[in-house]
Amino acid sequence: MNIVIKPFTEEMIPEAGHLLALRHKRNRALLPLLPTRFEELSATTQAVETLWKKKFKNGHAAYRDGRMVGYLLGDFTVQSWGRCGYVYLPGYALADGEKATVTQDLYCALGEDWVKQGVFSHNLYLCAADANIINAMFGLGFGKERVDALLDLGTAAIPETETPPGIMIRKAGAGDSDHLGSLSDVIMRSLSNAPYWHPTLPEEWEELREGWAELADDKEWTVWLALENNEALGTVGFRPEQENPTSLLVSPRTTYLSVAATKLKARGRGISTSLTWQGLEQASKDGFDICYTNWISPNLPASRFWPRFGFKDVAYRLSKQVNPMISWTRTG
Ligand SMILES: CC(C)(COP(=O)(O)OP(=O)(O)OC[C@H]1O[C@@H](n2cnc3c(N)ncnc32)[C@H](O)[C@@H]1OP(=O)(O)O)[C@@H](O)C(=O)NCCC(=O)NCCS
Structure with a gap:
C-alpha cells in the first residue's frame, strides 16, 4: 500500500x-x-x-x-x-x-x-x-x-593542564564585565570569515557586548578568564543545562559549555585548551556527568578544536x- x-x-x-x-x-x-x-x-x-x-x-x-x-x-x-x-x-x-x-x-x-x-x-x-x-x-x-555534541565527564581523560607562559587563568566575577565585553566580538568575527560568511548586523553589536558583560555577575554561570597584563585574551563559560519537554539531548547533571573565545592575536598558545580542561575538571568536581556544546561546522577554528576534547557528535542542524x-x- x-x-x-x-x-x-x-x-x-x-x-x-x-x-x-x-x-x-x-x-x-x-x-x-x-x-x-x-x-x-x-x-x-x-x-x-x-x-x-x-x-x-x-x-x-x-x-x-x-x-x-x-x-x-x-x-x-x-x-x-x-x-x-x-x-x-x-x-x-x-x-x-x-x-x-x-x-x-x-x-x-x-x-x-x-x-x-x-x-x-x-x-x-x-x-x-x-x-x-x-x-x-x-x-x-x-x-x-x-x-x-556531548562529552562524558565520567570517562573523559582530563590531563594535567599547564597554563601557557605569561597567562593567568581565574574564574570571572563582579568587576570583570569589561573583560568579558571585550571578547564579545570574537565569535561573530570568526563566523563572518570564509567559509561561512555569516553577517551580524552592526545594530546587534552593542547588545552582544552587553550580554557578554553581564555574564560576570550571573550566578548561574561559571566563567573562566585568561588574562595577560590585565587584558582578557580568552574565556570559556559553563552553566547547568536544564531539562525541558523538548530537550532530547539533555540528561540530568549536564553542563553547557559556551562563550568560548580567544582573541585572534593570542590564538595557538594553548589558552583555550587550558581554559577548557580546567573548566571541565571543575564541572566534573561540581557533580556534572555530561558536558554539552555546539558549534557551527563551517566555523573551522571551532569545528577542528572541540572534537579533540572527546566531544561526540549527537545531532546536526x-x-x-x-x-x-x-x-x-x-x-x-
Ligand atoms: C576555538 C578557539 C577558542 C581556540 O582558541 P585558542 O586559544 O587558539 O586554542 P589553543 O591555542 O588552545 O588551540 C588552538 C591550536 O593551537 C594548538 N596549541 C595548543 N597549545 C599550543 C601551544 N602551547 N603552542 C602551540 N600551539 C598550541 C592546538 O593544538 C590547536 O591546534 P589547531 O589550530 O590545529 O586546532 C579560537 O580559535 C577562537 O576563539 N575561535 C573563534 C571563536 C570561536 O569559534 N569560538 C568557539 C565557538 S563554538
Missing part, C-alpha cells in the same frame, strides 16, 4: 509520540549519552504536544495501511535575516523499516507550507544516529551547518536556503 501524506492534527499527537519514543530508543542504542527519559511515551507525547502548541507551526504525517509511519513538524520564527523554519529534534520520526524517502516526501509538504508563507531559510535538527535521514536530506540540497524568487516565478 502506498504512503498517504496528511496534514498533522492534534489527534495525531499520541501516535507521533509513540514513533518518537521508538526512534529515541534506536538513537540511544548508538549514542548512549542521550537521555533515557525520552524512551517513555509520556515524555515523547509531551515533546510532540509542546511543538504542536507553537504559534507558527506546520506539520504533516505519513500513513501506510492506516498506520502512522512518519511525521515532520516545524515552526518558523523571525530573525534579522528573515523568516526561518525549524524542525527541532522531537519534530520528526520514521518507523523502523521505512525508507527515508518518506521523510523526504514529508519535507516536500512542510517546505511547501513554509515557502508559501515566505519562509526561505529551512533548518532541520536531526539526530546524528539517523544517518539514513541525514543522507536523504543532503540529497534534497541541505548542508550541515551546526553540530551538537542541516540547512537549506530557498531562492525567494520562487514567490513570483512559479506559474499555477
Whole structure:
C-alpha cells in the first residue's frame, strides 16, 4: 500500500509520540549519552504536544495501511535575516523499516507550507544516529551547518593542564564585565570569515557586548578568564543545562559549555585548551556527568578544536536556503 501524506492534527499527537519514543530508543542504542527519559511515551507525547502548541507551526504525517509511519513538524520564527523554519529534534520520526524517502516526501509538504508563507531559510535538527535521514536530506540540497555534541565527564581523560607562559587563568566575577565585553566580538568575527560568511548586523553589536558583560555577575554561570597584563585574551563559560519537554539531548547533571573565545592575536598558545580542561575538571568536581556544546561546522577554528576534547557528535542542524524568487516565478 502506498504512503498517504496528511496534514498533522492534534489527534495525531499520541501516535507521533509513540514513533518518537521508538526512534529515541534506536538513537540511544548508538549514542548512549542521550537521555533515557525520552524512551517513555509520556515524555515523547509531551515533546510532540509542546511543538504542536507553537504559534507558527506546520506539520504533516505519513500513513501506510492506516498506520502512522512518519511525521515532520516545524515552526518558523523571525530573525534579522528573515523568516526561518525549524524542525527541532522531537519534530520528526520514521518507523523502523521505512525508507527515508518518506521523510523526504514529508519535507516536500512542510517546505511547501513554509515557502508559501515566505519562509526561505529551512533548518532541520536531526539526530546524528539517523544517518539514513541525514543522507536523504543532503540529497534534497541541505548542508550541515551546526553540530551538537556531548562529552562524558565520567570517562573523559582530563590531563594535567599547564597554563601557557605569561597567562593567568581565574574564574570571572563582579568587576570583570569589561573583560568579558571585550571578547564579545570574537565569535561573530570568526563566523563572518570564509567559509561561512555569516553577517551580524552592526545594530546587534552593542547588545552582544552587553550580554557578554553581564555574564560576570550571573550566578548561574561559571566563567573562566585568561588574562595577560590585565587584558582578557580568552574565556570559556559553563552553566547547568536544564531539562525541558523538548530537550532530547539533555540528561540530568549536564553542563553547557559556551562563550568560548580567544582573541585572534593570542590564538595557538594553548589558552583555550587550558581554559577548557580546567573548566571541565571543575564541572566534573561540581557533580556534572555530561558536558554539552555546539558549534557551527563551517566555523573551522571551532569545528577542528572541540572534537579533540572527546566531544561526540549527537545531532546536526542541516540547512537549506530557498531562492525567494520562487514567490513570483512559479506559474499555477
Ligand atoms: C576555538 C578557539 C577558542 C581556540 O582558541 P585558542 O586559544 O587558539 O586554542 P589553543 O591555542 O588552545 O588551540 C588552538 C591550536 O593551537 C594548538 N596549541 C595548543 N597549545 C599550543 C601551544 N602551547 N603552542 C602551540 N600551539 C598550541 C592546538 O593544538 C590547536 O591546534 P589547531 O589550530 O590545529 O586546532 C579560537 O580559535 C577562537 O576563539 N575561535 C573563534 C571563536 C570561536 O569559534 N569560538 C568557539 C565557538 S563554538
